Amino acid sequence: MHLTTVILDGSTSAGRVEGDEVVLLDAPDVGAVFARGGAVEAGGSILFADARLAPMVTAPDKIVCVGVNYFDHIAEMGRDKPAAPTYFAKYRSALIGARDDIALPSPDISTHIDWEAELAIVIGSTVRDASADEALAAIGGYTVLNDVSVRDYQRRTTQFLAGKTFEGMTPLGPVVVTRDELGDGSGLAISTTIDGAVKQSSSTSELCFNCIDIVQDLSRIITLEPGDVIATGTPGGVGAARTPPEWMANGTVVRCSIEGIGETVNRCRLPG
Amino acid sequence: MHLTTVILDGSTSAGRVEGDEVVLLDAPDVGAVFARGGAVEAGGSILFADARLAPMVTAPDKIVCVGVNYFDHIAEMGRDKPAAPTYFAKYRSALIGARDDIALPSPDISTHIDWEAELAIVIGSTVRDASADEALAAIGGYTVLNDVSVRDYQRRTTQFLAGKTFEGMTPLGPVVVTRDELGDGSGLAISTTIDGAVKQSSSTSELCFNCIDIVQDLSRIITLEPGDVIATGTPGGVGAARTPPEWMANGTVVRCSIEGIGETVNRCRLPG
Numbered sequence: 426m427h428l429t430t431v432i433l434d435g436s437t438s439a440g441r442v443e444g445d446e447v448v449l450l451d452a453p454d455v456g457a458v459f460a461r462g463g464a465v466e467a468g469g470s471i472l473f474a475d476a477r478l479a480p481m482v483t484a485p486d487k488i489v490c491v492g493v494n495y496f497d498h499i500a501e502m503g504r505d506k507p508a509a510p511t512y513f514a515k516y517r518s519a520l521i522g523a524r525d526d527i528a529l530p531s532p533d534i535s536t537h538i539d540w541e542a543e544l545a546i547v548i549g550s551t552v553r554d555a556s557a558d559e560a561l562a563a564i565g566g567y568t569v570l571n572d573v574s575v576r577d578y579q580r581r582t583t584q585f586l587a588g589k590t591f592e593g594m595t596p597l598g599p600v601v602v603t604r605d606e607l608g609d610g611s612g613l614a615i616s617t618t619i620d621g622a623v624k625q626s627s628s629t630s631e632l633c634f635n636c637i638d639i640v641q642d643l644s645r646i647i648t649l650e651p652g653d654v655i656a657t658g659t660p661g662g663v664g665a666a667r668t669p670p671e672w673m674a675n676g677t678v679v680r681c682s683i684e685g686i687g688e689t690v691n692r693c694r695l696p697g
Numbered sequence: 698m699h700l701t702t703v704i705l706d707g708s709t710s711a712g713r714v715e716g717d718e719v720v721l722l723d724a725p726d727v728g729a730v731f732a733r734g735g736a737v738e739a740g741g742s743i744l745f746a747d748a749r750l751a752p753m754v755t756a757p758d759k760i761v762c763v764g765v766n767y768f769d770h771i772a773e774m775g776r777d778k779p780a781a782p783t784y785f786a787k788y789r790s791a792l793i794g795a796r797d798d799i800a801l802p803s804p805d806i807s808t809h810i811d812w813e814a815e816l817a818i819v820i821g822s823t824v825r826d827a828s829a830d831e832a833l834a835a836i837g838g839y840t841v842l843n844d845v846s847v848r849d850y851q852r853r854t855t856q857f858l859a860g861k862t863f864e865g866m867t868p869l870g871p872v873v874v875t876r877d878e879l880g881d882g883s884g885l886a887i888s889t890t891i892d893g894a895v896k897q898s899s900s901t902s903e904l905c906f907n908c909i910d911i912v913q914d915l916s917r918i919i920t921l922e923p924g925d926v927i928a929t930g931t932p933g934g935v936g937a938a939r940t941p942p943e944w945m946a947n948g949t950v951v952r953c954s955i956e957g958i959g960e961t962v963n964r965c966r967l968p969g
Binding site for chain 1: 765784790791854856863917918
């Protein structure tokens with residue numbers, strides 16, 4: 426099943442994508458559909474192509490990001506294979522819809538704006554201290570997250586958070602594909618284009634720690650809840666690792682695509 | 698004014714501390730008092746000494762922590778004075794009340810449990826791209842946060858988050874003292890005792906980046922909202938920096954105290 430979250434009349438609604446249409450569901454977002462164990466139809470449908478998409482989960486309790494987690498990205502960043510998953514967070518106001526503009530910071534704050542296509546897990550059921558089987562069972566589905574990064578803020582201290590949680594810069598969507606269609610999320614092509622040019626092209630089989638590993642490990646630290654979002658890391662090909670480095674700027678269109686899910690398509694826009 | 702949040706009949710209520718009593722307010726927590734610009738009395742009061750305290754903000758939109766931010770702690774950790782504040786996050790389920798037990802992880806996960814007394818800011822009003830004056834005006838008040846750290850998880854990768862957000866390990870309270878009493882939060886004695894022995898003893902004047910600096914800098918990245926909690930870092934004297942290192946264990950009682958606010962008092966407890 427392909428679930429989505431749309432903005433209608435100033436509030437949000439979950440929906441089920443069927444062909445060209447979004448059948449509206451009686452729940453405010455995909456997180457609520459998982460939390461409630463499903464949702465009935467609310468009556469009505471809209472065209473998916475015309476829908477204004479919200480972040481799939483509008484206010485997740487947690488957004489966990491995994492860094493340095495693709496073998497090809499680890500190589501380009503000059504790092505070693507980590508012994509454990511590297512976690513950092515984002516705050517909820519970082520999230521935008523899959524078709525929204527990315528709100529660039531003013532150029533006097535930063536111009537080092539980079540892309541990072543990521544497979545994101547949406548947790549479907551509460552889980553703590555999970556076995557591998559329990560970890561897989563707790564995954565509700567998968568979506569695309571573009572972990573747009575403000576590289577100089579990410580690197581101004583040892584901790585990534587500042588460069589990862591700028592407001593309105595993290596697209597999440599366009600649908601959440603339930604686990605029955607994608608299993609453990611491995612073997613999916615993942616790519617990024619910048620103004621049409623391919624910059625990242627890899628497979629989720631390149632993940633150093635896979636989705637089950639991550640959910641299992643996180644669940645030793647904290648209870649995961651329905652609607653929690655876990656971005657699993659990005660493959661090689663980011664702008665910062667290129668010679669010379671490449672950055673997104675006003676007007677840049679970035680597409681992050683994952684096989685079997687779909688793509689985020691976002692234009693970068695300066696304020697004012 | 699000294700505000701607090703108590704647990705009563707399975708839900709929470711904000712209160713105003715007057716002498717020995719908590720006068721109950723018509724708001725669920727201190728964050729809501731700030732968000733609403735105040736709260737009327739709900740009728741009734743309870744003894745402060747007997748109250749079961751909740752985290753002062755029960756579900757903050759953001760918990761931001763600042764690392765390596767006291768000159769004496771920077772020295773003991775062998776680090777240089779940073780050029781910018783070091784930020785990392787916690788998730789909400791890390792928080793506990795000022796008198797609750799700290800939920801130790803099972804010893805096969807970690808025994809490296811450390812203390813960190815911190816002055817925490819509670820944001821009182823929405824702020825973005827703040828001047829220094831606007832940053833100060835956005836501070837609702839101050840409280841105590843014990844940033845209990847699972848050091849081996851903090852250090853297993855470059856990113857601190859894993860060791861900082863273990864569930865039910867971060868005391869926050871016992872009151873929020875409004876800004877009119879404490880100004881910019883500088884010049885306050887801050888200390889930790891472990892089973893009665895003083896381990897940390899410093900002053901918030903040792904902060905490398907002060908409360909105004911932090912709010913101003915964060916507000917360039919993201920909008921701060923009423924109820925957001927910002928822990929400003931810990932002074933020297935943590936267990937990890939001692940020779941040999943000292944850790945908290947089952948039964949350890951840790952007190953973190955800040956002049957003019959009060960103290961968190963928590964017993965460490967193994968599960969089961």
